[in-house]
Amino acid sequence: MENFEPKIIGFICKWCTSAGADLAGTSRMKYPPNMIPITVFCSSRIDPQYILWAFKNGADGVFMGGCHPNDCHYQDGNYKTMKRIPILKNLLKELGIEPERLRLAWISASEADKFKKTITEFTESIKKLGPLSINDK
Amino acid sequence: MKQIAYYPGCTLYTKSKNLDLCARETAQILGVELKELETWNCCGAIYSTVQDDLANQVAPIRNLIEAQKISNKLVTLCAACYNVLKRSNHNLFLPENDIYRRRMMNFLDTEYDGKTETVHYLEVLKNDIGFENLKTKVKTNLDGLKVASYYGCLMLRPSDELNFDDPDNPTMMDDMFAALGAEPVEFPFKGECCGGYVLVDKPDVATRCSQTILESIVDAGADCVATTCPLCQYNIDNQQKLMSKQFNLPVFYFTQLLGLALNVDQKILNLDNHYIDPKPLLKQKGLLK
Amino acid sequence: MLELIESLQEIKKDIELLSGQTLSDCYQCGECTAGCPTAFAMEPVPSQAIRLLQLGKFNEVLNSTGIWLCASCNVCGERCPRGVDYGKIADALRTIVLRNKLTHLTLEKIDKQFISDAPQQAFIAAFRKYTT
Amino acid sequence: MKSDKKRIGVFVCHCGINIAGTVNIPEVVKRLKEQADVIEVIDHQYCCSDPGQNLIKETIKEKKLDSVVVACCSPTLHEPTFRKTVSSVGINPYNCEIANIREQCSWVTDDKEKATDKATKIIKTIIKKVEHDEPLTPITIPVTRKALVIGAGVAGIQTALDIATAGYPVILLDKNPSIGGHMSQLSETFPTLDCSQCILTPKMVEAKQHPNITLMTYSEIESISGYLGNFKVKVRQKAKYVDWDKCTGCDVCVDKCPKKTPDEFNHGLTQRKAIYKMFPQAVPNRVVIDAPNCLYLEKGACRLCEKHCPFGAIKFDDQDQITELEVGALVMATGYELLDKQMLGSYGFGKLKNVVDGLQFERILSASGPFMGEVKRPSDGKIPEKVVFVQCAGSRDPENAMAYCSKICCMYTAKQAILYKHRVHHGEPIIFYIDVRTGGKGFEEFYKRATDEGVLYIRGKVSKIFEKGDKVIVWGADTLTGKKIEVEADLVVLSTAMKPAATKEFAQLLKLTQDEYGWFTEAHPKLRPVETLAGGFFLAGACQGPKDIPEAVAQSSGAASKVIGLFTSDTLEHLPVIAGVNEDMCSGCGICIDVCPYKARELVTTEDGKKRTVKVIEVLCEGCGACSAACPVGAAQQKNFKDQQIQDMVKGGLE
Numbered sequence A: 001m002e003n004f005e006p007k008i009i010g011f012i013c014k015w016c017t018s019a020g021a022d023l024a025g026t027s028r029m030k031y032p033p034n035m036i037p038i039t040v041f042c043s044s045r046i047d048p049q050y051i052l053w054a055f056k057n058g059a060d061g062v063f064m065g066g067c068h069p070n071d072c073h074y075q076d077g078n079y080k081t082m083k084r085i086p087i088l089k090n091l092l093k094e095l096g097i098e099p100e101r102l103r104l105a106w107i108s109a110s111e112a113d114k115f116k117k118t119i120t121e122f123t124e125s126i127k128k129l130g131p132l133s134i135n136d137k
Numbered sequence B: 001m002k003q004i005a006y007y008p009g010c011t012l013y014t015k016s017k018n019l020d021l022c023a024r025e026t027a028q029i030l031g032v033e034l035k036e037l038e039t040w041n042c043c044g045a046i047y048s049t050v051q052d053d054l055a056n057q058v059a060p061i062r063n064l065i066e067a068q069k070i071s072n073k074l075v076t077l078c079a080a081c082y083n084v085l086k087r088s089n090h091n092l093f094l095p096e097n098d099i100y101r102r103r104m105m106n107f108l109d110t111e112y113d114g115k116t117e118t119v120h121y122l123e124v125l126k127n128d129i130g131f132e133n134l135k136t137k138v139k140t141n142l143d144g145l146k147v148a149s150y151y152g153c154l155m156l157r158p159s160d161e162l163n164f165d166d167p168d169n170p171t172m173m174d175d176m177f178a179a180l181g182a183e184p185v186e187f188p189f190k191g192e193c194c195g196g197y198v199l200v201d202k203p204d205v206a207t208r209c210s211q212t213i214l215e216s217i218v219d220a221g222a223d224c225v226a227t228t229c230p231l232c233q234y235n236i237d238n239q240q241k242l243m244s245k246q247f248n249l250p251v252f253y254f255t256q257l258l259g260l261a262l263n264v265d266q267k268i269l270n271l272d273n274h275y276i277d278p279k280p281l282l283k284q285k286g287l288l289k
Numbered sequence C: 001m002l003e004l005i006e007s008l009q010e011i012k013k014d015i016e017l018l019s020g021q022t023l024s025d026c027y028q029c030g031e032c033t034a035g036c037p038t039a040f041a042m043e044p045v046p047s048q049a050i051r052l053l054q055l056g057k058f059n060e061v062l063n064s065t066g067i068w069l070c071a072s073c074n075v076c077g078e079r080c081p082r083g084v085d086y087g088k089i090a091d092a093l094r095t096i097v098l099r100n101k102l103t104h105l106t107l108e109k110i111d112k113q114f115i116s117d118a119p120q121q122a123f124i125a126a127f128r129k130y131t132t
Numbered sequence D: 001m002k003s004d005k006k007r008i009g010v011f012v013c014h015c016g017i018n019i020a021g022t023v024n025i026p027e028v029v030k031r032l033k034e035q036a037d038v039i040e041v042i043d044h045q046y047c048c049s050d051p052g053q054n055l056i057k058e059t060i061k062e063k064k065l066d067s068v069v070v071a072c073c074s075p076t077l078h079e080p081t082f083r084k085t086v087s088s089v090g091i092n093p094y095n096c097e098i099a100n101i102r103e104q105c106s107w108v109t110d111d112k113e114k115a116t117d118k119a120t121k122i123i124k125t126i127i128k129k130v131e132h133d134e135p136l137t138p139i140t141i142p143v144t145r146k147a148l149v150i151g152a153g154v155a156g157i158q159t160a161l162d163i164a165t166a167g168y169p170v171i172l173l174d175k176n177p178s179i180g181g182h183m184s185q186l187s188e189t190f191p192t193l194d195c196s197q198c199i200l201t202p203k204m205v206e207a208k209q210h211p212n213i214t215l216m217t218y219s220e221i222e223s224i225s226g227y228l229g230n231f232k233v234k235v236r237q238k239a240k241y242v243d244w245d246k247c248t249g250c251d252v253c254v255d256k257c258p259k260k261t262p263d264e265f266n267h268g269l270t271q272r273k274a275i276y277k278m279f280p281q282a283v284p285n286r287v288v289i290d291a292p293n294c295l296y297l298e299k300g301a302c303r304l305c306e307k308h309c310p311f312g313a314i315k316f317d318d319q320d321q322i323t324e325l326e327v328g329a330l331v332m333a334t335g336y337e338l339l340d341k342q343m344l345g346s347y348g349f350g351k352l353k354n355v356v357d358g359l360q361f362e363r364i365l366s367a368s369g370p371f372m373g374e375v376k377r378p379s380d381g382k383i384p385e386k387v388v389f390v391q392c393a394g395s396r397d398p399e400n401a402m403a404y405c406s407k408i409c410c411m412y413t414a415k416q417a418i419l420y421k422h423r424v425h426h427g428e429p430i431i432f433y434i435d436v437r438t439g440g441k442g443f444e445e446f447y448k449r450a451t452d453e454g455v456l457y458i459r460g461k462v463s464k465i466f467e468k469g470d471k472v473i474v475w476g477a478d479t480l481t482g483k484k485i486e487v488e489a490d491l492v493v494l495s496t497a498m499k500p501a502a503t504k505e506f507a508q509l510l511k512l513t514q515d516e517y518g519w520f521t522e523a524h525p526k527l528r529p530v531e532t533l534a535g536g537f538f539l540a541g542a543c544q545g546p547k548d549i550p551e552a553v554a555q556s557s558g559a560a561s562k563v564i565g566l567f568t569s570d571t572l573e574h575l576p577v578i579a580g581v582n583e584d585m586c587s588g589c590g591i592c593i594d595v596c597p598y599k600a601r602e603l604v605t606t607e608d609g610k611k612r613t614v615k616v617i618e619v620l621c622e623g624c625g626a627c628s629a630a631c632p633v634g635a636a637q638q639k640n641f642k643d644q645q646i647q648d649m650v651k652g653g654l655e
């Protein structure tokens, strides 16, 4: 467990969270490099299936980042996301995946520090949870 | 004859017989029996808005349950009873008062779905009898009598709980008087408070409130005032003796004038029970021999 | 004088719970005072009473004469742009005083002639409103 | 799809030590080469430099690449650079993608081993994406370089003038017979007190005479179709019963017409005739017959106007006319109305004659108004000695009327009180207010001027207004002293709330969104205040929210410049990364239609008429991908972000 390095997939939107991540980089902030970012135009592009797909293919955690409510570049995409995630979390529970392995956060283009803190904290929490057991089987 | 459950309330049994008896009699003439509840309790005369005070509403609710033996409506005459009964029922059945309601039903040991509608006798006249119909029943046309309909606060507010008439511009009583041939007088204080309950504690304050209302009524050129509430009647009639200005304006219960128009017996009209004697006015207008 | 010993926050909670009103909703426009039939005699007037409560001057309001002069006519609550019903707040304040076993009215204080004249409902209401 | 394999080249950038300092580049290159699906992996010190770009070009040619991945800095920096590089040697720019291994990798960790791992994975996700990328061409849309401005108040007029001056034709439409809007009703305007007509009339005339502006007054929108750059709008021009080509606006008919009715322009303070001109300076300077009030059109007898018109302009058989316009952009400038006084029950329901609203008092103050600028009160024409102004009448009142602050009434009340004082020197203006909001250049100074000139401000809201004899009694409060205040006034002016003129039905007709009160919503409250989310629709003036004239005019020029920007070319380019539909898979359920924020999807029947499916209106799609995520059968797919691609990317990131 000590040396467990979680695999994390991060779906982040181009306009806010990815820009926030870029700013964290330009500001040379440091955070665990476990999350592999996949940038899409809008968090509403993320079909819940992809999240299941990620868990199935070996991810120990999935992160989703979008613009703050009312700031969506596409009007209300993040509201759609906001509605989907709780449903998905219930489904995860039924599949035996701890819902905490999925994290949704609103991070704007200027919130580099929030990005850093969220990713650090999320990575730590996945470390504590340990490897996703369905992946062992 | 159509029976509707009727709740007289404490004051009508004692000091305000003229409000009560005229109502029963006129209803009879108009084809409705106001059937008094077999047993009733005093409604409490004031609606407590204190949120944990729902226990005070046991009595009102009991009356509403009792009414169901007769009809799905309960008629009141006194504005205060109307206010207390209607608000008690309205608020008890708000979703946020679920727990209180269940507790009260346990206490009363009965089931009640809140379906007894509290109505004022004016609403019976308007909706069950109809003002057009009423017009045809008039024996003594109140022609030439300028009446200021005074509603006070208890009939009108809070409007979202009572939903009686427009709180800023009520017309129901005026419409009734128009049907009786009288001339309703517009004045801006129809819904102002007469000082009501502060009367006991601070009579001077209440009297000043009432005086303001009377001034406005006199300015508007009315011959007399009609009220629906014993307390308003007292404040505006009796307290004239304490006012800094003398008005000498008679104050009726609306049911008395209704009775007059329908030729109800003078004994029932009870025109002696007033501080300002209304008989000279009525005689002058040729409405009384 | 009523001196309440509970912490300020407790009284505030009591007032808000008993009245069902949120004190901070009031933006001090004064419309309640403007329409109140008894404001001419009140001390403090409704909007000022709410302001004092917002400032935490609970004792000042609880000990004032103003709260006993509210006739519960509901004009203030009906017209308040922010949905604050001062009538309910006054009712709650009186209740707090009365529940601290301080009666506001005793029979002896009332004129005898008046008792025989005035309608029942006035007394029933007064005793519910002004006594413990 | 894997069968026709792509020929992908990967270029890994060192960025000096920016990347190479943490990421072991030779190791990355080695690991990527082990992957079977790339043709070439090369690293370079500075990919964006000329030698770097040349290397990419040469390699493409040499290895016959068809797709490129550049692993470097954030795509926001050099995606355009590299896309241009590859297209210069014949590769579709959308087949070149960036793997961000600087901002999101080398700069955020010190752990070299992990950074190398992460960089490899990030690059792999992008390789997977590129494997399925299609060549895309930006969509070009033709643009009709002609604008329609709806509403001809000061905002609409300014917008039209700016667009027309830039050389593009504009149609300026208003539902009223004349242009001018509310500004034409105002007396003098804060904060400088210039006469409203004096500064507006020249603009109205200029609009009328501008060769690029066509006026369409007395007209309303009937229907609209099309999209950005290509709208078709049907307009109904109401029957005027006067031939405007013949009418000279001489007003002879007006004098002769026997039928009177309340004058809307003076808000019912005076009467006008059934045949009338909105106001003397009306543009166009023509008359119309108001059919429901005309004795001949309603009852068949009269025709006096026809008899007396020296030009034979009366045309009783006139009919509504429908015109179809083709325009490329629309500007909404429909402005505001005042809240109905009927809403304000305790202020007298609009029934008390001597309680007027702000616009009525503007008319009373106006030199061309009902009393020729003398301040008189409506009931008996007496000069009011004491005038009470009631601010926030229906504004800032979430319980009973409008929750918002109407923004301009503090200022116009101060103005009206000053103007009243100028006309009636001994008069007493009293203003009841909750707050005095003077957020504008010169506004606070203007407020000071009001108090200097003898206006009494009382801080408290009014509760009740009623009549007593010939006085109007106002019950207010002075919250600063805690006193209830009663004022016996001769006239009361309510600073009633502004509300949008555009109705819900009107907004739905145009498919524009409104906020909960009906103000049109802008695309972004701070950064795109004159645009809407519907492409090709722009906002000007008070239709978007309460505004004074300077703000309305500034926004109008803003909206005009957006339209002009759109018209600089006769075509438009639209991002091709949009959604599509696989008709065979689509079940026609319509779920995607509901989620699309741009109404870019519509249900249609397939060409053979056999089934329902969905069509994407390409120019409207902004490529958010919400439809693709929502489609239950996977028929909705976003180009270059297809399900398959994203799933493969996930795999690439986890390998």
Ligand SMILES: Cc1cc2nc3c(=O)[nH]c(=O)nc-3n(C[C@H](O)[C@H](O)[C@H](O)COP(=O)(O)OP(=O)(O)OC[C@H]3O[C@@H](n4cnc5c(N)ncnc54)[C@H](O)[C@@H]3O)c2cc1C
Pocket (backbone or CB within 6 Å): D150, D151, D152, D153, D154, D155, D156, D173, D174, D175, D176, D179, D180, D181, D182, D183, D186, D188, D189, D190, D191, D219, D220, D221, D333, D334, D335, D336, D337, D338, D358, D359, D362, D408, D412, D415, D501, D502, D506, D540, D541, D542, D543, D547, D548, D549, D550, D552
């Ligand atoms: C009492 C008062 C006093 C004021 N005083 C001042 C002042 O002193 N200084 C100042 O700067 N501002 C003042 N204002 C504000 C000023 O009136 C506005 O800022 C300005 O008029 C806004 O112009 P607009 O063109 O946006 O809207 P409007 O003037 O309302 O014009 C809108 C136009 O659109 C038309 N229209 C509406 N709906 C449709 C439709 N569906 N189809 C076709 N046409 C339509 C209308 O007929 C109208 O001509 C005052 C406002 C009031 C109420």
Ligand SMILES: Cc1cc2nc3c(=O)[nH]c(=O)nc-3n(C[C@H](O)[C@H](O)[C@H](O)COP(=O)(O)OP(=O)(O)OC[C@H]3O[C@@H](n4cnc5c(N)ncnc54)[C@H](O)[C@@H]3O)c2cc1C
Pocket (backbone or CB within 6 Å): D526
């Ligand atoms: C504390 C505070 C909080 C605020 N919060 C908000 C908010 O929450 N929301 C909001 O909408 N607004 C807010 N604002 C207002 C907002 O900052 C301004 O509206 C906005 O920044 C104005 O942008 P600007 O481009 O006009 O001016 P500025 O941002 O001042 O830009 C002017 C630029 O010109 C340059 N410059 C100046 N002189 C010269 C010269 N002689 N030669 C060359 N360059 C020159 C300056 O270097 C500067 O880059 C806030 C303002 C303050 C003070």
Ligand code: SF4
Pocket (backbone or CB within 6 Å): C025, C026, C027, C028, C029, C030, C031, C032, C033, C046, C047, C050, C076, C079, C080, C081, C082, C083, C084, C085, C086
């Ligand atoms: S009317 Fe309402 S908001 Fe205004 S001062 Fe009174 S309680 Fe406060």
Ligand code: SF4
Pocket (backbone or CB within 6 Å): B193, C032, C035, C036, C037, C038, C039, C046, C069, C070, C071, C072, C073, C074, C075, C076, C077, C086, C087, C090
């Ligand atoms: S309820 Fe009380 S405080 Fe409110 S207006 Fe009536 S008397 Fe005044």
Ligand code: SF4
Pocket (backbone or CB within 6 Å): D013, D014, D015, D016, D018, D019, D045, D046, D047, D048, D049, D072, D073, D074, D077, D078, D102
């Ligand atoms: S392409 Fe980006 S990472 Fe490479 S050298 Fe240029 S700036 Fe640095």
Ligand code: SF4
Pocket (backbone or CB within 6 Å): D242, D246, D247, D248, D249, D250, D251, D252, D253, D254, D287, D308, D309, D310, D311, D312, D313, D314
């Ligand atoms: S219709 Fe004839 S009379 Fe009337 S204004 Fe026009 S030209 Fe003059």
Ligand code: SF4
Pocket (backbone or CB within 6 Å): D256, D257, D258, D259, D274, D275, D289, D293, D294, D295, D296, D297, D301, D302, D303, D304, D305, D306
């Ligand atoms: S026909 Fe109509 S518009 Fe002409 S003068 Fe007669 S009423 Fe007026």
Ligand code: SF4
Pocket (backbone or CB within 6 Å): D391, D392, D393, D395, D396, D404, D405, D406, D407, D408, D409, D410, D411, D435, D436, D437, D495
């Ligand atoms: S601008 Fe002034 S008067 Fe108008 S709503 Fe706002 S605060 Fe009230």
Ligand code: SF4
Pocket (backbone or CB within 6 Å): D578, D579, D595, D596, D597, D598, D599, D600, D601, D616, D620, D621, D622, D623, D624, D625, D626, D627, D628, D638
């Ligand atoms: S990608 Fe977004 S904008 Fe385009 S059709 Fe789908 S939901 Fe609509």
Ligand code: SF4
Pocket (backbone or CB within 6 Å): D581, D585, D586, D587, D588, D589, D590, D591, D592, D593, D613, D614, D630, D631, D632, D633, D634, D635, D636
């Ligand atoms: S959601 Fe999918 S299946 Fe349903 S209509 Fe849209 S594209 Fe077709």
